[in-house]
Amino acid sequence: MQHLSDIKIAVDNPSLETGNLPGILSEIEQALEELLNSKQVHRIDLRAMPWSAGEEHKLEQMLGRGEVTIELNALGKSIFQETRYSGVWLISHYNEAEELIGKIIEISYLPDMVFAQQEDISRGLERLKTQRSQDS
């Protein structure tokens, strides 16, 4: 066992709820309308919310899993999971020790971080040119 997260904990006490779940779902609903109407991107930091044990898991179950899962490997793994509501992404960032360092719900067509970045394209192009000149 390397991490605390390796200890499986099952929470079975549905009476303990902060009441934040309906609020988050309402915020997501409004953000989806804004995305459709004005392409406005919205992000919700789940670590900024107080949750009772098991409540965050309940939110994830309600959002479900959609068609797209993207894995990014930069300074540790990141998972971009589209939920069953298209345009609603559950993003989990891990560090190199595989510890969760960020959990965000993003309402967007595609999270910005997934796109190739200008600087990385430039550096990749330079590497390719160098490689080809060495090969020839």
Next chain:
Amino acid sequence: MSKQSLLDMLQQQGITRRGFLKYCSALTSLMALPPSMMPAVAAALETARRPSVIWLSFQECTGCTESLTRSHSPTIEGLIFNHISLDYHHTLQAASGTAAEQAREQAMHDNKGKYLVIVDGSIPLDNPGFSTIAGISNVDMLRETVANAHAVIAVGTCAAYGGLPHASPNPTGAVSVGELVKDKPLINIPGCPPVPTVISGVLAHYLTFGSIPELDELGRPKVFYGQSIHDRCYRRSFYDKGKFAMSFDDEGARKGWCLYRLGCKGPMTYNACATLKWNQQTSWPVESGHGCLGCSEPDFWDAGSFYRALSIPDGDYAKAAGYAVAAGVAVGAVAGVMNRSTKASAVSQHSPVSVDDFSVNKNNNQEG
């Protein structure tokens, strides 16, 4: 102060722009800023320079350093080695004795007016010999080191408000950093210990923006200490419904009802435990079934039993502190006056905790 920017260093390590943006996203969350601030954080970090940091440990238990070194967001290694140049920390550094003190003096000389001083532990004034480092009293080392600092951060309740060493009868004459440092920007990060992600979050804010975050009247960053434990507590709904655990093993305790009647200090305590939690967000005291002790408030050691409800007066001290809050006066100021006037009687009033304290009914019977 390094001439290289953080972005330069990350690029040299082969970290991509995507990696940098991910780092910024984690930092934005760590600083408790809204996710929409991420582009601003990235822009600031592109030009941020590594400041020199001198960490002074005085009358403390090393719990605050233990807390920080267990901060996993993003990683303490990243924070220390990528973001700051930790030039002196006598617990963590390899050098000792004369070499260690030379490192501190060198950092002060090379970074005059630009370095950051972090302090954990209180400072004894009754007899400077109570706590020394390399033969230098804590008060002398603090004054000398802070003289040319850019800003000071007091980590932990001991440094911020005196903490345990300051508790009645305060045998060493312990004072907080703020009682000695009046002419520098000072950030208090109280807690016994502080939430690790709060320590690194405040450091990250300073490193990113080069400024101190907005503070409350007790010198605490509002972004982490702006709301009470009670207001952010997931058990708050039970308080509102009047459902309380009356002992630590009754039906209410098992059902996770409010711990107010068992002495929870959540209503008068301002901290981020309820949202940031502890041990990689696994849990926090109330979620584990124990009330908040109020450890991020001034003089929490002297504020009565941890197991008496706030509504039950607990000696003259609690009354005075309560009146001070009602009148908008800093509790610390009242506590200072009380310490001087009741130093002798404090010992006799101090009552040890017994098993009877763990039940509201038994407490009530005793009072009756």
